[in-house]
Amino acid sequence: MSHHGVGPRPGRSAVMRSVTFLAAGALAVPLLAGCGSDDEGSKPLAGQDVAAAARDAVAEGGTLKWAVDAVPETLNTFQADADAGTTRVAQAVLPSMFTVDATGRAVRDADYLESAKVIETEPRQVVLYKLDQQAVWSDGREIGAADFAAQWRALSGKDSAYWTARNAGYDRIAKIERGANDLEVRVTFERPYTDWKSLFSPLYPKEVMGTPDAFNDGARRKLALSAGPFKVDKVDTAKKDVVLTRNPRWWGRPAKLDEIDLHAVDRDKRATALAAGTVDVADIDASEAQRITTAGRDQGSGGAPLQGAGKTSAKKLRSLALTLGMDGKHLPKGPKKLRKSISKWLDEQQELRDVQVRKSLEPAYTQLALNGSEGPLADERVRRAVARALDRQTLAKLVLTPLGLPAVPVGSHVALSGQAAYADGSGTLGGPDTHEAQALLADAGWVAGGPVKAVDKAAGAQTGNGDKAGKGDKDDESGDGGSDGQYIVGEDDKSPESPDGKDTRDHQKDHAHGAPGAYAPKGTAAPQGPQAAAAPLAKDGQALSLRFVLPSGPGSQTLQEVAERIRQMLTAVGIQSEITKVSDESYFKDHIASGQYDLALYSWPSSAFPATDARPIYAKPVPAADGSLNVEQNYTRVGTDQVDQLFDQALGTLDEDEADGLLRKADSRIWAAAGSLPLYQRPQIVGARKDLVNVGAFGFQTPVYQDMGFLKKGAKPSQSPAAK
Incomplete structure (x- = not known):
């Protein structure tokens, strides 16, 4: 949850929203209409900051080490214990009919959909999905109506054997049929549904959604099938890793990276992990952002502040540590341990020069x-x-x-x-x-x-x-x-x-x-x-x-x-x-x-x-x-x-x-x-290696995993709005 809030579990591309109110009062309430000018809220307050770069400037290959809060308990986003890591995996390995753009609006994902639109409103709403003819699961089977129907049945709420955490929208569907050919899917609704674009994002294969056992347990620690630029290679709870590798059956723009490793790192240890190179990108807090910014400005040698401090008292060393920005609550006692701690801190500051803060x-x-x-x-x-x-x-x-x-x-x-x-x-x-x-x-x-x-x-x-x-x-x-x-x-x-x-x-x-x-x-x-x-x-x-x-x-x-x-x-x-x-x-x-x-x-x-x-x-x-x-x-x-x-x-x-x-x-x-x-x-604050591009503070937009990677030698990223 987020102290800076507490928040709903992410499902599709972000997380859900929620909060409620009890009104009814003795006070008169004026007629409540939305207020504000036509231009009010017409654009996000802050743009993306992802070190954007064209694909031809991104090197082929490499492993991106990405800090997450924990190894996901499940890879099924429709279960109650799904978390941000679950969403991250689903975005990289599964189809989504619609994603979210930089303005927070739903947009068709052209890798999966040629089109999707309401073709009938009377007597019932009917949506026709036309799938990309190359869209296949990693075993070669075409994505089709059977997958849509299996997901609907699992999430309709009519079968309590499915341990679902949410089914909004799916409970309004009356039937799902094959269209004029295998690439068409007709979804008929019992009641009109304005948010129909929210459905089937992500879409799981029928092998996951087809039976309660498969839904409840089959996708918790593995996903045998994928249909994204990456696939799940393994979930290693001992090493706190989820390893994603290139999907050889992917038909879209090929992934630049060979591998994405989602690695669990405690929030208060992420600056140290970035300095050590055990992660390349991590959500960080404001104090760690300040530390990284300070490291980028510091042109002095790492050990300079300790020169001649061999017999410095613990009190003076503590004062030096606080001046450097170290956390006073966790400083060791005694001059020897303090010197060692300060030395380690300064070495990390040297390494953090290769890291930058991206914020939105x-x-x-x-x-x-x-x-x-x-x-x-x-x-x-x-x-x-x-x-x-x-x-x-x-x-x-x-x-x-x-x-x-x-x-x-x-x-x-x-x-x-x-x-x-x-x-x-x-x-x-x-x-x-x-x-x-x-x-x-x-x-x-x-x-x-x-x-x-x-x-x-x-x-x-x-x-x-x-x-x-x-x-x-x-x-x-x-x-x-x-x-x-x-x-x-x-x-x-x-x-x-x-x-x-x-x-x-x-x-x-x-x-x-x-x-x-x-x-x-x-x-x-x-x-x-x-x-x-x-x-x-x-x-x-x-x-x-x-x-x-x-x-x-x-x-x-x-x-x-x-x-x-x-x-x-x-x-x-x-x-x-x-x-x-x-x-x-x-x-x-x-x-x-x-x-x-x-x-x-x-x-x-x-x-x-x-x-x-x-x-x-x-x-x-x-x-x-x-x-x-x-x-x-x-x-x-x-x-x-x-x-x-x-x-x-x-x-x-x-x-x-x-x-x-x-x-x-x-x-x-x-x-x-x-x-x-x-x-x-x-605030969204991210620490990332300077040569890592198309990754960072994404704002509203769903990440584009196939474009992530490291800059080629001599290439430079575009200047993102937040970095100007």
Whole structure:
């Protein structure tokens, strides 16, 4: 999951999106239409940074060593424990009828499809796929209707023997038939489906999808068949590797690389791995990016700072280490060990000169989640007061300005800048306004100076500002001091369970595609530091205090800084909050998914298909047959019938412009309910060897694996937008 968010598991080309809201309030909500100019959000805020190069400048052969978080538990993207590594493999070895372009839109993959279009709408929607005549599986069999039909049956939700994590869209299909010839596939829908382009991406062979046993177990550690530029050679859990090699039956542009090795490397060890050459490319955090940038500027000799330091005291050596940028929390004690550690660091800095930082914005955003199921935040007025207390522009600047990335607050729950459905709907809720926030709180009965009953500290009650470890969780302060967090919902939560052990996601609707603001009124200066605290508020003898839950492991430092700034903003209107740090392992499962929090920070990935993928995030929770609450992916427990209806209407129209308009209306109503407050788009920071091209910070776009490789001698990459 990603502290800088928590996020859905990647499926198609990125990850799925999700979050929900409960609206219904005593406050009047203006007519909620998408707002903004025609040009607003017309392009991504940041371009790709991949060291783009023409294929004739890329050398033939070589092995690309790519750091991933872990060896995938499964190679089947439709299973609950699929992760980012699963998606990476699927993109390289399996067909996708549609991929995602640089603007976050679905585009036909010409390697597999000659065309795909809706050919009938009455009495039913019919889509005709015309496949490339060269498209074959690695055993020579043509890709065809049998593969489409097998995947539909497995994912339709009609056979519970298939352990599927998602089936959105497949449950709307009535039948799949061969067309006029073997290269045509006719898909007939029972109900209109606007996001039909999301289906069959990736497409697995019928050998994987044909039986429950094959689906459940057959593709977890191997894929015998492929139909991409690469194939799975082996999954080596001992060496923490997934090895992909060239597919000899590939008919498209041949892969430049001989091999891609996906190698599991801990986040806090990636700069060291890049320096040692054990990986060529890795997602990194801000502190490691700074280290690489510093190494590139440093022209001195590696051991110069230690010259004449043979008898230097431990105190002075420690000061030198901190000056060099080393992590003070993990420095050894004693001069001998310190000198050795510093020497190793300097040697690594020398090697990091061959590495560069590539950065963009992820197709994912970080949000403040407000749990509306109980407590003060069950009152919409209090949630809206929290929203009006926040200056999201300041929070975006806190994270993105130091990285040289556009610090623009995210204005939509359903799309990001550059996507067709994007419009800034935050005006529905209003910008930062301390007086309005206090008026909302007063209207809800929270007033200053009221009596406060004694509370039992031993019972875990929170009564004011503070910062403590969660009960039963180790307070791990090992953050590396620079990352924006490593939690994205779906990527890291795997299969969150409710307290009773049941999966809180609706497996019939959870669909992942395989990754990410209110402005101050004119004349209002954005707060630059800690704000003055207002008098604490109370109601019925209880203080207004919210439990702010955060992860505490490596990579959480930036998220904690954001939380502290939010806490200061809330204190300024009289809302007290106590930051509780919990272990990474506990954060999502025991707190977010189970609803054991008031405030939390996590991320949702964006999707090219928001009508499908955003719906379970904002769906109104409903009681299940066993009495539990089915929240799907709506971990704020806030939702309305009207939002559900707008999503359903958007899903059922085949007019893309109409669907985008309905999604904007849904977004405005989600803003009004104030269950989730988008803050900023996540930074995407990658360390890569300087001679590695067509790899890096991809932004929205699906990677093109066959074009990746190393520069020929004397060749130069094109200058990417983010590198200018």
